[in-house]
Amino acid sequence: MAGRQGAQRPNGATQGKICQFKLVLLGESAVGKSSLVLRFVKGQFHEYQESTIGAAFLTQTVCLDDTTVKFEIWDTAGQERYHSLAPMYYRGAQAAIVVFDITNQDTFARAKGWVKELQRQASPNIVIALAGNKADLAQKRMVEYEEAQAYAEENSLLFIETSAKTAMNVNEIFLAIAKKLPKNEGGGPTQSRQSGVKLNNEQTQQSEGGCCK
Amino acid sequence: MSRESTPSNLLRSSVDGYGFNKGENFDHESYDEFMSRYISVLARRASRWQALIGHKTRVSKSRKVKRYCRKGIPSEYRAMIWMSITGAEARIRANPNTYRNILLSQRDEHLSEPITMDLHRTFPDNIYFTGTEGFRKPLNNVLVALAHKNIERGYCQGMNFVAGMLLIVLKDEEKAFWLMDTLINGILPDFYAPDMRSVKAEQELLGEIIRWKAPELHAHLESIGVQWFLIGTKWFLCLFADVMPVETVLRIWDCLFYEGPKILLRVAATLILQNSSKLQACKNFSQAMDAFKEVTTSASCIDCHEFMKKCFDELGPFPSAKISKMREECLKKIY
Numbered sequence: 295m296a297g298r299q300g301a302q303r304p305n306g307a308t309q310g311k312i313c314q315f316k317l318v319l320l321g322e323s324a325v326g327k328s329s330l331v332l333r334f335v336k337g338q339f340h341e342y343q344e345s346t347i348g349a350a351f352l353t354q355t356v357c358l359d360d361t362t363v364k365f366e367i368w369d370t371a372g373q374e375r376y377h378s379l380a381p382m383y384y385r386g387a388q389a390a391i392v393v394f395d396i397t398n399q400d401t402f403a404r405a406k407g408w409v410k411e412l413q414r415q416a417s418p419n420i421v422i423a424l425a426g427n428k429a430d431l432a433q434k435r436m437v438e439y440e441e442a443q444a445y446a447e448e449n450s451l452l453f454i455e456t457s458a459k460t461a462m463n464v465n466e467i468f469l470a471i472a473k474k475l476p477k478n479e480g481g482g483p484t485q486s487r488q489s490g491v492k493l494n495n496e497q498t499q500q501s502e503g504g505c506c507k
Numbered sequence: 508m509s510r511e512s513t514p515s516n517l518l519r520s521s522v523d524g525y526g527f528n529k530g531e532n533f534d535h536e537s538y539d540e541f542m543s544r545y546i547s548v549l550a551r552r553a554s555r556w557q558a559l560i561g562h563k564t565r566v567s568k569s570r571k572v573k574r575y576c577r578k579g580i581p582s583e584y585r586a587m588i589w590m591s592i593t594g595a596e597a598r599i600r601a602n603p604n605t606y607r608n609i610l611l612s613q614r615d616e617h618l619s620e621p622i623t624m625d626l627h628r629t630f631p632d633n634i635y636f637t638g639t640e641g642f643r644k645p646l647n648n649v650l651v652a653l654a655h656k657n658i659e660r661g662y663c664q665g666m667n668f669v670a671g672m673l674l675i676v677l678k679d680e681e682k683a684f685w686l687m688d689t690l691i692n693g694i695l696p697d698f699y700a701p702d703m704r705s706v707k708a709e710q711e712l713l714g715e716i717i718r719w720k721a722p723e724l725h726a727h728l729e730s731i732g733v734q735w736f737l738i739g740t741k742w743f744l745c746l747f748a749d750v751m752p753v754e755t756v757l758r759i760w761d762c763l764f765y766e767g768p769k770i771l772l773r774v775a776a777t778l779i780l781q782n783s784s785k786l787q788a789c790k791n792f793s794q795a796m797d798a799f800k801e802v803t804t805s806a807s808c809i810d811c812h813e814f815m816k817k818c819f820d821e822l823g824p825f826p827s828a829k830i831s832k833m834r835e836e837c838l839k840k841i842y
Binding site for chain 1: 621624625627628629630631637661663664665667668701702703707734736737740741744745749792793796800
């Protein structure tokens, strides 16, 4: 049962382009990075999500018109001291989601720090999305929508408020990123082997999470 | 040898002996099959340990005790043996008021806040860590006390899982505090330092060990973009807690507390080498990452007795002097 390569597709039947992108999630501890990924990849939510140690790797596929976009997702740990590990994960990434918690101003300030760092040190064409998570807790809101949106506009970021708990805008943020990514040559400078490559059809794996369904 | 589904299967508890919910992916088949064999091992080990310890309340280190630790400490003796062989027990006796005094003294919010945030995110699937009763408050106390005693290190995520597991076994927060403090200051490399240099170096070291023991596999993994720091951060920071099956983690710790951190490398290398054909078959990076996720949870990890044997018997020479020298080299490469 080891090898599951080979999408067993009749010869010649094309299903459009398949693009693969590396995406990294960054943001303060406990803002909901892992929860967003868990919602996107498995459609689940845990009220108490374990703290992420180091980073977790997951994949998920979305379909856009005739293009299949496979995300290779690095969900990183949020604690300040893990900061020194972050460049190892965002190096070569074509996309990033910087997450903050709309009920906590400090996490928004930290998100701005991440955006600055990505603009300075990540790939120049990286697509950055800002996610104001925990939108279901709007009654405890400390970061105004307009404030975050203005900041996102100034910095040419995608901005969406999300709720991993209710699933609001979770798929949407990944789709919005997928739309913005260049699908021709697989995106920006490919610095490492695993990033931004257009795959041959036979290399794809079926993903259960529901592409094109 | 497939076991039929008998009525007794209906009695399977959804919670294991340490309070963990087994979850929907729990491999009951392998676990039951293993436990039915392991029970006799446990009984034999228990009688050997009993003969060794008698009514003593502490043990000294000796070749025999080391050998016994490798074969596993029965749960009824585990707390006492861990406290003895690490020297934590002696430190409690020498510092009877320290723990209480730290907790009574003024707290630094900067140190306590990240701990509070992780309390409900530590073993959320364990019955002892849900709700306000149980180990949540002791966990908070242990981590806060550790952060204040070791101010320059503070709190590092990952410590929560180690301390949580210690509480489950020791059932005493002061003991958990001292054992963990002894680990941090005496047994482990400086894994929890804010610069994370040691934990990065340890992963490089794991890579070098694989290069040494299985050069082809090493070359293959590097050729598909695997870098060692992607693999082992949680392995080393959590000392395999929340990574491998609980019983296996405890067996690893039986050896770690006696022999030191080399055992973590033995375990890590064994996990990789016993899956070398699977890893070698990975055609790309994401396949490899999926395969690495499975190496810590496969049926061969559930059988902790066989697994520990493998760690010692099948790795070939693993001399401490060489490992220490390699570790130093790896540390030099990390800035």
